[in-house]
Amino acid sequence: MNERKIPLPIKLGFTAFMGVLVPFYWAEYGPTNFLYFCDIALFFALIGIWSERAIWASMALIGIAIPQVLWQVDFLGSLCGMPVTGMTGYMFDAEISKFARGLSFFHFWLPFLLAYMVWRLGYDRRALWGWTIVAIVAMLFSYTMLPAPGDTLAFANQPHNVNYVFGPAGDESQNWMPPLAWLATLLIGLPALIYLPTHWVCTSLIERVRGPGAAAGKSGKADE
Numbered sequence: 001m002n003e004r005k006i007p008l009p010i011k012l013g014f015t016a017f018m019g020v021l022v023p024f025y026w027a028e029y030g031p032t033n034f035l036y037f038c039d040i041a042l043f044f045a046l047i048g049i050w051s052e053r054a055i056w057a058s059m060a061l062i063g064i065a066i067p068q069v070l071w072q073v074d075f076l077g078s079l080c081g082m083p084v085t086g087m088t089g090y091m092f093d094a095e096i097s098k099f100a101r102g103l104s105f106f107h108f109w110l111p112f113l114l115a116y117m118v119w120r121l122g123y124d125r126r127a128l129w130g131w132t133i134v135a136i137v138a139m140l141f142s143y144t145m146l147p148a149p150g151d152t153l154a155f156a157n158q159p160h161n162v163n164y165v166f167g168p169a170g171d172e173s174q175n176w177m178p179p180l181a182w183l184a185t186l187l188i189g190l191p192a193l194i195y196l197p198t199h200w201v202c203t204s205l206i207e208r209v210r211g212p213g214a215a216a217g218k219s220g221k222a223d224e
Contacts, residue, residue: 004052005120011049014113018046021103028100030158032146035138037063037163038107045110048117057117058127058202063135065198068111075108123206128199132191139165143183149173 021042025033033039041060048056075088083089091101147160149172161167165183167174174182 006049006052006117010113014046014049017106018042021106024100024103028157032162033159035142035146035162036159037135037138038068038110040134040138041110041114042106045114045117048121052121054118054121054124055126055130057114057121058124059131059134061111061114061118061202062127062131062195062198065111065114066194068107071107072111118202118206123202125199125203127202128191128195132195135163135190135195136187139163139183139186 022034025039034043041064044056044060048054048060070085071088074084074086075091077084078088078092088107090096091104093101142162143165146162147158148166149161149170151160159170161170161173163186164170165186166179167182173179176182177185
């Protein structure tokens, strides 16, 4: 019988969280909200936490580690009255329910959970290409099929500019370059400047601490 690598209380706690978040977000924002990278990472984490296959946690960590660190920094800065990017301003908006803001706090703790999972399960090098493909598909779908800023929404809270494919501000399109040029910048820039450096760090740290072979690319469970 294989030894459980992720403790059962963590599995059950995260599953319970997802059992609350998913129906609430579906009802409040609609299903397209789950195409945000951070929400995709939640589902990958759920698969990984039960399957204990390193590829799922590795892909999620590749995709959201750096963006969520920025979220953490901005949140802590905002707590001190010194926001860095303003991306967490909604967390301090009294017009948004405390329950919704509490659910959204997953942006802060999810990277730590994923890092712990990768620590326990190992790092799968295939995550770089796996997440890159997922991200490209999500961005192309968001650009071609989902609402842009200013579009008429199906219902009040449906997200638009999903994954910021029309600009870095959620409520308006960028006007620095043609729209397709902005999309191309994301399609090339995110893998080159966000995913690849994270992949290098994960590979280096896991192999340095856990030894050669901990970061693998052939087995679903990278450390077996």
